Amino acid sequence: DVKVTQSSRYLVKRTGEKVFLECVQDMDHENMFWYRQDPGLGLRLIYFSYDVKMKEKGDIPEGYSVSREKKERFSLILESASTNQTSMYLCASSPRDRELYNEQFFGPGTRLTVL
Amino acid sequence: AQTVTQSQPEMSVQEAETVTLSCTYDTSESDYYLFWYKQPPSRQMILVIRQEAYKQQNATENRFSVNFQKAAKSFSLKISDSQLGDAAMYFCAYRSYSGGATNKLIFGTGTLLAVQP
Numbered sequence: 662d663v664k665v666t667q668s669s670r671y672l673v674k675r676t677g678e679k680v681f682l683e684c685v686q687d688m689d690h691e692n693m694f695w696y697r698q699d700p701g702l703g704l705r706l707i708y709f710s711y712d713v714k715m716k717e718k719g720d721i722p723e724g725y726s727v728s729r730e731k732k733e734r735f736s737l738i739l740e741s742a743s744t745n746q747t748s749m750y751l752c753a754s755s756p757r758d759r760e761l762y763n764e765q766f767f768g769p770g771t772r773l774t775v776l
Numbered sequence: 777a778q779t780v781t782q783s784q785p786e787m788s789v790q791e792a793e794t795v796t797l798s799c800t801y802d803t804s805e806s807d808y809y810l811f812w813y814k815q816p817p818s819r820q821m822i823l824v825i826r827q828e829a830y831k832q833q834n835a836t837e838n839r840f841s842v843n844f845q846k847a848a849k850s851f852s853l854k855i856s857d858s859q860l861g862d863a864a865m866y867f868c869a870y871r872s873y874s875g876g877a878t879n880k881l882i883f884g885t886g887t888l889l890a891v892q893p
Contacts, residue, residue, distance in 0.1 A: 770820075
């Protein structure tokens with residue numbers, strides 16, 4: 662089974678702190694994604710990566726950065742956490758092959774609270 | 777830009793009954809994929825069913841089926857013989873066929889389904 666893991670299920674940080682959210686997948690997928698999930702807004706794409714060291718902005722990249730130094734690991738960084746970044750963060754991965762319909766496999770999520 | 781709309785924030789169904797969740801989308805593209813994802817409480821999101829826009833036949837996966845109306849840009853999910861384990865948040869999602877290998881998904885806002893015993 663494909664497994665996508667995230668470093669924490671729950672995280673509480675203070676305003677201004679630098680926050681790292683880690684995601685690891687074990688299926689050798691090329692694509693990895695970071696979303697945030699908010700009630701009434703669904704899932705919104707923050708950043709995605711289609712290869713090691715490659716990244717592209719999603720729909721809401723402001724206040725976030727990412728790092729992908731190894732194929733299996735994709736990190737989301739909040740340079741200076743703010744209260745409006747309190748949210749559920751979901752990581753996902755998928756193979757690149759279009760013929761596989763590119764199903765995305767999701768991690769369990771990290772619920773981040775910024776005080 | 778493509779958009780996905782789920783107009784039912786919450787739905788409720790009796791166990792063993794049938795329920796239909798609605799999804800509409802807006803696109804100018806002719807080729808694309810549509811998906812329904814399920815997010816159970818405190819559990820990981822999983823794919824329920826997918827539909828390729830070029831296929832006229834509606835997709836079916838066991839008790840889950842879709843009603844895909846391309847002209848109307850509608851993609852509803854029907855759950856038959858509802859079970860307690862079907863209780864979850866359901867998200868409709870769109871993916872452009874021309875999006876290349878990076879397969880970005882556009883999600884709706886979700887429908888929270890409750891199943892009453």
